[in-house]
Amino acid sequence: MQFEYSEPQTDLERALGGYFSINLFGKIIEGDDIKFRQFLERSAPPPRISVYLNSSGGDVEAAMGIGRLIRDASFSTSVGTYTLDHQEVGEYLIPRKFTPGKCLSAATLIFLGGRLRYFDPESEFGVHQFSFKNPSPHNLEKSQRLSAAIARYIEDMDIPAAFLELSAMASGHDLQLVTGDQLRALKVVTDGETPAAWGVEVHQDAMWVRGQRDSLFGHGKVMVIYAKSDGFSFAALVEAMGHERELMTFGLVEIIANGEDVRIDVTDRCLRSPTGIYIMFMIKLSDEEAKVLTDATSIGIRVRASEDAEIFLGIAAMSTEGGGSMLKGLYHIGSK
Incomplete structure (x- = not known):
């Protein structure tokens, strides 16, 4: 397999950020994962770029x-x-061309x-x-x-197990083409946002329900927490994506x-601290x-310069589908 890295080509592209991408093409051979690791070490691309x-x-x-x-x-x-379009060279921005x-x-x-x-x-x-073309006891063991x-x-x-089931339905000799609609239904294609994933963590003196989601604007987590000593609290982890100063x-x-x-409005009682990214x-x-949050259909956090500011940072309210019963259970335990 071959790897190609593209980065900003002009001063304006560098100033705007973005304009990074990686192309992977060709047959995958044994050891390509090692080669790809070395490729990433040499090229040092930033996170959140497209492959x-x-x-x-x-x-x-x-x-x-x-x-x-x-x-x-x-x-x-x-x-x-996704390659540079050399037929459309601009002075300030170099057009890119996508080919299916x-x-x-x-x-x-x-x-x-x-x-x-x-x-x-x-x-x-x-x-x-x-599957293997020439089955043998050794190959069968390796296959398992x-x-x-x-x-x-x-x-x-x-990825839902249904994707593996779909693959298993086609024999090793027959390729089954899957449509974009099917892939979205299987949550294999996410487009610009993944569904929120909810879970519960329980410790000796505290428990919390956590929702998390990836999007074009970064990874975000929201948590509703109950602790015996402090009662209820809310926490959010917002991937800074270069906006550390504004978020703080x-x-x-x-x-x-x-x-x-x-x-x-929690401005006057909100503690903010950098934690990794x-x-x-x-x-x-x-x-x-x-009670309001544990009954909510979606939860998020919004950080703005002022009440009049139309642009906000933070986490757009993520659906509590899949976590609603966990949130209600948390409130039931904490309100006893």
């Missing part, structure tokens, strides 16, 4: 290794190629590595069951181990719920506020 994939497949283990590297770097994935491509067989595992995943309707996405590794990889990438200093912080119907917001809640 464009055009491949008919190849080595499964190398594909999963590349997918994990893509996920660790917070890259997104798309099927096709193919993502087949093992290449689909690379695609799953993207935190956000895009699919053009003119591209092709094809799956089939993994590899099948388990694929299942674990798909789970680690937060903007003058208005609001918890939002039910879209934006509910706004709770995130800015953390921590707010003590009253029992009434906790």
